[in-house]
Amino acid sequence: MKNLIYKEWKLNIHPLSVIFATVFAVFIAIPGNPHFLSFIYVTFAYSLIFVGGTKGVDNNDLYYTATLPIRRVDIVRARTLSLVSLQLMNILASIPFAILYFVFFKSAPGSEEALGYISAGIEPNISLYAMALIYFTLVDLIFLPWYYKNINKIIVPYMTATFSSMIVFAIFSSVLPMIFPLYYELFNEPNNLFFQFIFLALSVIIYIGGHFLIVYLSKRNFAKADI
């Protein structure tokens, strides 16, 4: 397993994936920008990992990996761990920018009216991070078991997973708060911090439990797949 993870970082994870996971986290600090977007780019990096590099060439990774002395389940585990690491990297990289948002923009004089005017949903707070964890779980839950069921087809599962999950994320983080003031109050305002922490705790459970389920389903499908 250790060797497979090493292989993932040495051969599979393209530097651009790390850039998607970290540099794009800066978007969370931009006022008026839908903050959920900073968590989207990391899932765009999946194609670089699963198909190949930026030169449009397939790395034939699965053919390479399948010939190594390893078990199929470890292939699934290592790849899921790679994705999880990129997601967590994305979350960690965004935290300083989220703090920056509150320290510089939110506390600036006149920001109340300005941010209120240009608000694009939930601010980069605990609720948004909880929703991001659920978003990542949803993408992986749709994509990975589907991909490992039919390894020769990646575009349909990948596009379906990212775009449908992104739409769900956008609705819950940017659309609903604009339509329902109570929803905005509950997920965004500091007076509901307790509720937001409960929501975060729940999302952590969903993220961890969800990824165990994802590995289980993917492993089951991959065991039946022809390479």
Place this chain on the structure above:
Amino acid sequence: MEILKVENLLKKYPKFTLDNVSFSLRQGEIMGFIGRNGAGKTTTLKAIMHLVRLDGGSIEAFGKEFTADELTNRKRIAFSLGGVNFFPFKTVEKLTEVTARFYPTWDQSKFEHYLKVFEIDQKKKIKELSEGMKTKYSLAIALSHNAELLILDEPTSGLDPVSRDEILYIFKQLVSDGKRSVLFSTHITSDLEKCADTITYIRNGKLVVANMTKEEFISAYKLVEIETDLFDDKIKDFLIAFRKEKGLVIGLIETKKVELLPTFVKIKSPDLENIMVFLEWEANHEKFNL
């Protein structure tokens, strides 16, 4: 000792079935697994490595069920799929550094020795290696982790005659100590003439022959030559397949049926290519009946 035993492999695809494929490979032996493109060679080799899931049959490696100790078996086997480029933009050095980690028996000095012998530059990217070099690189990897069984899919495909000869010579060197075995698929019959100890021949997913020596295989058939005017339906019935060219009918017959032919029929010894071509023709006779 049987190093590999394949019994009644069955794999069904919507338009193709690998049907009860059985053969075995002994230690120190080179087996040529021959068949035309699409005959089922790659599917069989993948099935041995459990890359495709079987609908039936069993595989034994090193005297035990393959899946009983799959990880150990995989360490003892070197498997390479022809025509596949792994990580074309990575260097030989980088790819090897990762690969070596998976093999506890990896011998780096041995690997460097083979790279020198095969004249492979570690700094080159995989895409910069010629097809022959890629095959040699696979062999260098296999030898450096002391693989006892090499399963190679079309290692000579797309190579020039000199590179092909080099690869086949390396195979012979590999098995010379009697400890290693090679199973390689090919559609080039001269590969078999040069280095295979035994032949297993697959056609449309079914075995035509298994574990036969070259000599046994060749002696099982004869070429016949008859002037077109003398060719009749009685002779036709004895032949596996035939074709007419330049006033002659040339065909293939089983050796045991030769004595049934009239004396004016010329009998010749075929080579592997003749046999394969006529056997394939038998299977597709309608296609050529223009």
